[in-house]
Amino acid sequence: MSRTPRQIGEDVWKTRIEKVNAELITLTYGSVVAQLCKDFGNDYIQVNEQLDKMGYNIGIRLIEDFLARANTERCRSFKETAEVVSKVGFKVFLNITPNVSNWSADGQQFSLIFDENPLADFVELPDDGKAIQELWFSNILCGVLRGALEMVQLQVEVQFIKDVLRGHDTTEMKVTLIKILEDEMPVGDE
Numbered sequence: 098m099s100r101t102p103r104q105i106g107e108d109v110w111k112t113r114i115e116k117v118n119a120e121l122i123t124l125t126y127g128s129v130v131a132q133l134c135k136d137f138g139n140d141y142i143q144v145n146e147q148l149d150k151m152g153y154n155i156g157i158r159l160i161e162d163f164l165a166r167a168n169t170e171r172c173r174s175f176k177e178t179a180e181v182v183s184k185v186g187f188k189v190f191l192n193i194t195p196n197v198s199n200w201s202a203d204g205q206q207f208s209l210i211f212d213e214n215p216l217a218d219f220v221e222l223p224d225d226g227k228a229i230q231e232l233w234f235s236n237i238l239c240g241v242l243r244g245a246l247e248m249v250q251l252q253v254e255v256q257f258i259k260d261v262l263r264g265h266d267t268t269e270m271k272v273t274l275i276k277i278l279e280d281e282m283p284v285g286d287e
Contacts, residue, residue, distance in 0.1 A: 152240020
């Protein structure tokens with residue numbers, strides 16, 4: 098009998114992960130975002146881009162650790178990938194399980210709805226009138242997801258469309274499949 102993504106996520110979280118204090122991660126991440134805001138002179142568009150780049154670089158490395166720990170089968174569809182990302186990936190690394198919803202009719206886009214976001218604990222956005230409109234505080238997660246999925250041959254676009262820090266009722270990330278990448282041989286290899 099095959100295990101569900103939720104069972105796999107719970108098993109990996111309980112038995113195969115070295116835990117780190119969540120408050121330490123939250124405060125450290127908050128310091129990184131604050132420093133980026135300072136470095137870019139509160140140009141939140143640039144801060145968002147930098148957080149995405151940082152996340153992408155983390156994601157392309159994190160996927161190997163995920164695959165080794167989770168020991169899951171290859172996903173057969175984008176819908177199955179969404180379930181594994183939600184119930185295994187987020188569980189393993191952040192101990193949260195966002196809900197997968199809002200599928201597009203063609204099955205190429207879905208949303209992850211976060212009931213909780215540990216990166217946003219203890220956070221207040223700068224009160225300059227711009228941050229609440231422009232800063233996606235947890236944008237690093239978009240980059241992580243984009244980088245990790247690219248390493249398993251899925252080119253995606255990932256963006257936050259709602260955030261409780263901006264006054265929305267929920268935090269929502271939209272994931273859109275751009276294309277399935279083909280395995281390519283490096284130039285000169287045969």
